[in-house]
Amino acid sequence: MNIKENAKKEIAKLVDYFQSNYESFMQKSGDEGEREIEEYLITPFFKALGWFDNYPETSVELRDVKFQESISLKRGLSRGGKGTKKVDYAFRINGVNQFFIEAKIPSRDLRPKVGNKISQDTIESIWQAKTYSWSKDVPIVILTDFEEFRVFNTIKKPNKKRYFDQVIDVLDINYTDYLDKFDLIWDTFSKEAVENGSLEKYQESSEFITRQTIDEALLETIDNWRKKLAENIIYNIKKNNSNFPASNELTNIVQTIIDRILFIRFLEDNGIEQTIILKKYLKPQYNSKVIYSEIVKDFESLAPYYNGSIFGTNNNSHPANSVIISNITIKNILSELYDDSPYDFSVIPIDIIGRIYERFLGKIITVTNKGGFSIEHKEDIRKAGGIFYTPKFVVEYIVEKTVGKLIKNKNPRDISKIKILDPACGSGSFLLGAFERIIKEHEKYYYKEYQKGKLAGKDKDWLIVKDKNEEMVKITVKKKKDILLNNIYGVDLDKQAVEVAQMSLYLKLLEDETFEVKQPTLQGMKTTVLPDLNNNIISGNSLIGTNIGFLSTGNIIKINPKNYEDLFSFFTGEKFHAVIGNPPYLNIDDTWGQKDIRLQYIKDNYSEVYNDKTDILFYFLNKAVTLSQDYTGFIVSRAFLEAYKANKLRKWLSENTYVIELIDFRNHYIFKGVGITTCILILKNKSRKKESIIYKKNDTKVILNNLNIQLPQSKYFDKINIPSTSFGEDIWSFSEKNTQVILNKI
Numbered sequence: 001m002n003i004k005e006n007a008k009k010e011i012a013k014l015v016d017y018f019q020s021n022y023e024s025f026m027q028k029s030g031d032e033g034e035r036e037i038e039e040y041l042i043t044p045f046f047k048a049l050g051w052f053d054n055y056p057e058t059s060v061e062l063r064d065v066k067f068q069e070s071i072s073l074k075r076g077l078s079r080g081g082k083g084t085k086k087v088d089y090a091f092r093i094n095g096v097n098q099f100f101i102e103a104k105i106p107s108r109d110l111r112p113k114v115g116n117k118i119s120q121d122t123i124e125s126i127w128q129a130k131t132y133s134w135s136k137d138v139p140i141v142i143l144t145d146f147e148e149f150r151v152f153n154t155i156k157k158p159n160k161k162r163y164f165d166q167v168i169d170v171l172d173i174n175y176t177d178y179l180d181k182f183d184l185i186w187d188t189f190s191k192e193a194v195e196n197g198s199l200e201k202y203q204e205s206s207e208f209i210t211r212q213t214i215d216e217a218l219l220e221t222i223d224n225w226r227k228k229l230a231e232n233i234i235y236n237i238k239k240n241n242s243n244f245p246a247s248n249e250l251t252n253i254v255q256t257i258i259d260r261i262l263f264i265r266f267l268e269d270n271g272i273e274q275t276i277i278l279k280k281y282l283k284p285q286y287n288s289k290v291i292y293s294e295i296v297k298d299f300e301s302l303a304p305y306y307n308g309s310i311f312g313t314n315n316n317s318h319p320a321n322s323v324i325i326s327n328i329t330i331k332n333i334l335s336e337l338y339d340d341s342p343y344d345f346s347v348i349p350i351d352i353i354g355r356i357y358e359r360f361l362g363k364i365i366t367v368t369n370k371g372g373f374s375i376e377h378k379e380d381i382r383k384a385g386g387i388f389y390t391p392k393f394v395v396e397y398i399v400e401k402t403v404g405k406l407i408k409n410k411n412p413r414d415i416s417k418i419k420i421l422d423p424a425c426g427s428g429s430f431l432l433g434a435f436e437r438i439i440k441e442h443e444k445y446y447y448k449e450y451q452k453g454k455l456a457g458k459d460k461d462w463l464i465v466k467d468k469n470e471e472m473v474k475i476t477v478k479k480k481k482d483i484l485l486n487n488i489y490g491v492d493l494d495k496q497a498v499e500v501a502q503m504s505l506y507l508k509l510l511e512d513e514t515f516e517v518k519q520p521t522l523q524g525m526k527t528t529v530l531p532d533l534n535n536n537i538i539s540g541n542s543l544i545g546t547n548i549g550f551l552s553t554g555n556i557i558k559i560n561p562k563n564y565e566d567l568f569s570f571f572t573g574e575k576f577h578a579v580i581g582n583p584p585y586l587n588i589d590d591t592w593g594q595k596d597i598r599l600q601y602i603k604d605n606y607s608e609v610y611n612d613k614t615d616i617l618f619y620f621l622n623k624a625v626t627l628s629q630d631y632t633g634f635i636v637s638r639a640f641l642e643a644y645k646a647n648k649l650r651k652w653l654s655e656n657t658y659v660i661e662l663i664d665f666r667n668h669y670i671f672k673g674v675g676i677t678t679c680i681l682i683l684k685n686k687s688r689k690k691e692s693i694i695y696k697k698n699d700t701k702v703i704l705n706n707l708n709i710q711l712p713q714s715k716y717f718d719k720i721n722i723p724s725t726s727f728g729e730d731i732w733s734f735s736e737k738n739t740q741v742i743l744n745k746i
Contacts, residue, residue, distance in 0.1 A: 003050065007190070008182050010048035014041055015178055018146055025106050025146075033105040038088060041146040042103055050191035051091060064191065066090040068100075086347070087132050087141065091194070094706035096393075098194050099140035102129040106145040123163050130158040130166070135344045137214050137352060139203040149173040153202050155211040160340040168202065197703065214348060219356045221343075222258055223375075225333050229254045229325065230365045230373050236324035238371050249319060250373075251365045255496055256320040259503055260299055262345075262353075263310050265337055266507055269345040277302075279338045282331060292325040307528035309502045350508045351392050354427040357500045358389040361427065389426075390582040391670060394635055394680065395433040397707040401661065401682045402578040402631035403434045407441045412461070412479075415441065416486045419570070422581040423542035423624060425490030428501030430580045431537070432508055438483050439475060447473040480509045481531040488536055489568060489576065493560055495539040502533045538567050543619050548601050559598060564627065575629040582635050583620035585676060590614075608652050613645040621649065621681075625657050631684055632657065638664055638679040641732040651729035658687035659727050663695045663711070668704070692727070694720040694734050 018025065018041060028036055046052065051065050068086035089101040102125065104110060109122055125143060133141035133154040143150045151171035159165060171188065173181055188198050203211070212220075230250060237244055245253065267273040277298050281291045299321065303311040337343065367373050407415050415438060422430040446462040450473060461479040465472050484505060492498050509530065540562030548561050565572045592598055602619055603610050609622045617636045624632045640646040641664065653659070663680040670678050695717040702716050710716055722734050 003192075004186055004190075007048040007050070007186065008179065011045060011178055011182065011185075014045055014048075014146075015175055017041075018175060022106075027107070028105050029107065030105075033107075034088070034103050037105060037146055038103050042089075042101065042144060045146070046089075046091070046101075046189075049186065049189055053191070062095050064092055066092060087129060090138075093191075093195055094709040096705045097136065097138045098199060099142060099189075100129070100133050100136075100138055101142045101144060102132075104143060104145040106147045108145065110143050110145060110148045110150050118163070123160070126152070126163045127158065127160050130154050131342045131344050132347055134158055134342060135214055135347045136349065140199055147175050149175070149178075155203055155213065157212050157217045158342045160342075200703070214343075215352050215356045218343065218348075218353075219359055221336060222262075222356070222360060225258055226254050226360075226363075226365070227375060228329050228332065229257060230375070232326050232329040233323050234367065234371050234373055236326065240324070244367050244369070244371055245319070247364055247366045250367055252496065253320045253323055254365060255361075255499070256318065257325075259310055259499070260320075261333065261337070263306075263503065263507070264298075264302070265343070266345045266510070267306075270510065270513065271346075272510060272513055278334055282334055282338065287327065290324075291327045291330050292323075295330065296321045305528060306506075306530050307532060309499050309533065310506065310530075350504055350511060351395075351429060351432055353507065354429050354432060354500070354504045355389045357427045357504070358429075361494060361496050361500060389671075390429050390635060391704075392429075392433075393705050393707055394582075394670060395429050396437075397711075398580050398633040398635065398680060398682070399430065399433040399437050400708060402580055402633040403437050404441075406577050406630060407438060410441070411445060412442055416482065418487055418577045419489060419574075420487055421489045421491070421576040421579045421627060423491050423579060423627065424581055424583045424620065425492045425501050425537065426494075426497050426582075428490065428504040428537070430582070431488050431490050431501060432504055434578075434580065435480075435483065435488055435505060435508055438487055439480060442475050442479065442483070443473045446475065474512075477509065477513060477529065484509065484533065485531050485536060490537040491540050491542045491562070491567065492537075493539070493541055498537050498539045502537050505533065505537070506530050535568075538562075540567060543606075543616075543623055544598060544601055545605075547605075548597065551597070555597065576627050577629060578631040578633065579624040579628040580631075580633040581620075581624075583617050583624075585637060586616050588614045588616050609649040611645045611648045613643070613649075615639070618646070618649050622652065625653065625683060625685065628685060630686070631660075631682070633680070633682050635670070635678055635680050638666070638677050641679060647729040650727070650732060653683070654727040654729070657683040657685050658689065658724055659692045660684050660687065660689065661693045661695070662732065663697075663707070663717075665697045668697045670704075687724070690724055691721050692724045694722060696720065 025037070043052070046065070053064065066089070068088055068090060087100040088103040090097050091099050091101070104125060108125070109119065110125075111118070111122075129141045129143055130152055133139075133152070134157065139153065139155045141152050141154050143152070149171070151168045153166045153168055156166070170184070173185070178185065187193050233250065233253070234244070261278065264273070264277050268276055268278075278295065280286065281294065286294070299311055362377055363375050364378050365373055365375055403418075403420055406418050420431075420434045422428075422434075425431055443462070450462075450464065450471075460476055462473050462475045465474050488505065490498070490501055492501065539560065541560045542562075544559055544561045545563045546561045546566075547563075548559070551559060551561070588596075588599060588602065599614070602614075606619045606622055609618050615637065617634075617640065621632075621634065621636070621640075624634065640649055641662075659681070661680070661682040665678050665680075667677060669675070695711055698716065698718050700716050702710070704710060704716075712719075720734055726734065
C-alpha cells in the first residue's frame with residue numbers, strides 16, 4: 001500500500017470515528033472542545049496527508065507544522081474589546097508559512113443552515129481567520145470543525161461585511177465527501193503536493209479576485225494619508241496666511257505624524273498600552289475640540305516611556321506638533337484603523353512594515369510658492385528606476401552566513417563585542433535580520449543554561465514562557481535594548497530612511513511584549529522602554545568623507561559627507577565584524593550628472609577599483625571590505641562578474657578578501673517586477689579555506705523562499721567547488737571541473 005492509499009484509509013477511519021461519536025462531539029464547547037477536535041480529528045487528518053513528519057524532534061523554527069500560541073485577552077482591545085487569538089496551526093515548507101488552520105467546535109456552524117442566518121460568532125471567526133492570514137501575508141486559511149472544511153483565499157484585503165467572499169468553492173467540503181473528494185484533498189493539501197506548488201494557483205489574481213497583499217494595501221492607505229495630510233496642512237496654512245514649509249520639512253512633518261499613528265496602533269494591538277489612545281476621537285463628543293491638538297498631547301504623554309526618534313525627547317521642538325489639521329481629515333485617517341479595519345498590528349510581520357516604508361520613502365511632497373503641492377519620486381530614486389526591497393529569505397541567508405558564523409555557540413558576553421553594519425540600511429531590513437538572529441542565539445544559550453538548572457531571570461536577561469506545553473526561553477526587553485546598542489549599526493543618506501530603520505528596530509524590540517515592559521518607567525526608574533539609537537543608526541554618506549573639500553550649503557545637505565571614525569567612536573581602534581546589505585542600484589554618471597563634484601571624489605578615492613565604470617556597487621563593495629575585519633555579505637547586480645570594466649574590482653577583491661560563497665542567480669529575478677539579475681557574495685577578510693563554493697541557479701523553476709534549505713538541493717542549483725586562488729581579474733564565470741578544463745583550452 002502506497003502513502004496516498006494509506007492516507008485515504010486513515011481518513012476513512014477518522015470519518016467513521018466522527019460519525020459514530022457525532023452527538024458527543026456536538027456537545028463539546030469552549031477551548032476544551034476545540035482541543036479535542038484538534039487532538040482526535042484535525043491533527044490525525046493532516047498527519048495522514050504527510051504533515052508532522054519532523055515533529056517534535058526538529059526545532060520549532062523548522063517544524064513543518066507550528067501550533068500557534070493564544071494571545072491573552074488583554075491584547076487586541078482596539079479590535080472590539082474582545083481580544084484576539086492566533087489561528088491554531090501554521091503549515092510550513094522550509095520554515096515558510098503556506099496555509100493556516102483555525103479549528104472550531106462542530107456545534108458552531110461554519111455556514112448558514114437552510115432558512116437560518118449565519119451567527120455573529122461565525123462571522124467573527126471568519127473575519128478573525130481572514131484578517132490574521134492576510135496580515136501575515138499567507139494566501140490560504142482553512143476554517144474547520146472536521147464536519148465542515150472551508151477554505152478561504154486571503155490574497156486580497158478582507159471586508160467584514162462580505163464574510164463569504166474568497167471562499168474557494170471547489171475546496172468547500174463536508175466530512176461526508178472527504179473520501180469521494182480525497183484525490184482533490186491529497187493533490188491540494190498533502191505535504192508532497194504543497195512542496196510541489198499545489199497552492200500557487202490560488203495566490204494570483206483571476207477574473208474573480210484581484211490580488212492585493214498586506215504591503216500593497218497598507219502602502220496604498222498611508223499614501224492616501226500622505227496626500228490628505230499634505231493637502232489639509234497646506235489648506236490651513238493658506239487660511240492663516242502663514243509661510244509655506246520647505247518641501248523636505250513638509251515631507252518630514254507628514255511622515256512623523258504617520259509614524260506616530262502607526263506606532264500607537266502597534267502598541268494598542270499588542271497590549272503594550274492598556275488603554276485605546278486614539279479611537280476615542282471618533283466619538284461625536286470630540287467634534288467641538290481641535291482633535292489633532294488633543295492627539296499631540298497624547299504624543300507628548302507617551303514620550304517619557306518611548307524615548308527615541310518616534311516621539312522624541314523634546315516634542316515641543318518638532319514641527320509636526322504645531323501644524324493645524326482639520327477634524328474631518330484626522331477622523332478619516334483614524335476610521336481606517338479601528339473596528340472593522342483589516343489591519344491587525346499584532347501580527348503584521350515587522351519586515352513587511354519595512355517593505356512598505358521602503359517604497360513610501362521613495363517620494364517627496366513638493367510645495368510651490370503659491371501653495372500648490374505634488375507628490376513625486378525623489379530624484380535619485382526616479383533616475384535609478386525605483387526602490388528594490390530585499391526579500392526576507394535573502395536577508396536571512398546573508399545574515400546566517402555572516403552574523404550567524406560570528407556568533408554561533410558564543411556566550412552573551414562575547415556576542416556583545418560583535419559589531420554589525422549595513423552601510424546603506426534603508427528601512428533596516430538587514431539590521432532587523434541581524435537583530436533577530438542575535439536574539440535567537442541568546443535564547444539558545446540561555447535555554448542551555450536553564451537545562452543545566454540555572455534560574456530564569458535572575459540577572460533580568462531572560463525568562464521562561466510556555467507555548468503548547470513546551471518551555472521556551474525569551475530574553476527581556478532590557479537585554480534586547482543592550483543588543484541594539486552593542487551590536488547593530490547602520491548608515492543611510494536618507495534621513496527619513498534612518499528614522500524608519502530606527503522605528504522598525506523599536507517595533508521588533510517590542511514584538512510579542514506586553515504592558516509589563518512599561519512597568520520600570522511607571523515605577524520611577526531612570527529608564528525608558530526604547531533605547532536612543534541616534535548613535536547607532538545615522539544619516540550620512542557611506543562613500544564620501546569630509547575630505548571632499550569645500551561644499552556649498554546646498555551640497556552639504558545633499559551629499560552629507562561623513563567619516564566613519566567621526567560617526568562611531570569605537571571605529572578609530574577597530575573595524576566592524578560584519579558588513580552586510582543591499583547597496584543601491586544606480587549609475588552615478590547618469591544619476592548625479594557628469595559634472596557632479598562627487599564623481600571626481602569617487603575617481604580619486606576609489607582609484608583601485610575605478611575603471612571608467614560608474615556602477616555604485618563597485619564602491620560599496622570596496623568600502624564594505626575596507627570597513628570589515630571579518631565578513632562582508634551583499635546582494636548586488638551580477639553584471640560585475642563578467643563586465644570588462646569590472647576587471648579592477650575583481651582583481652582588488654581577489655587580492656584583499658576571500659570569496660567564501662558566490663550565489664549566481666543568473667536569469668532568475670530576485671526582485672519582483674525589476675529586470676535586474678543578481679548574485680550574493682559572501683566574503684571573508686581572513687580565511688584558511690582553500691576552496692570557494694559557487695552556486696549557479698539552473699533552469700528548474702522554483703519559488704525561492706529559504707536558501708539555507710534550497711541551495712543544497714541540486715535540482716535548483718548547480719554547486720561548484722573551486723580553489724580560492726581561481727578568483728582574479730578575469731571574468732568570474734566558473735563551471736564544473738571537466739567543463740572548465742575545456743573552456744580554459746578554448
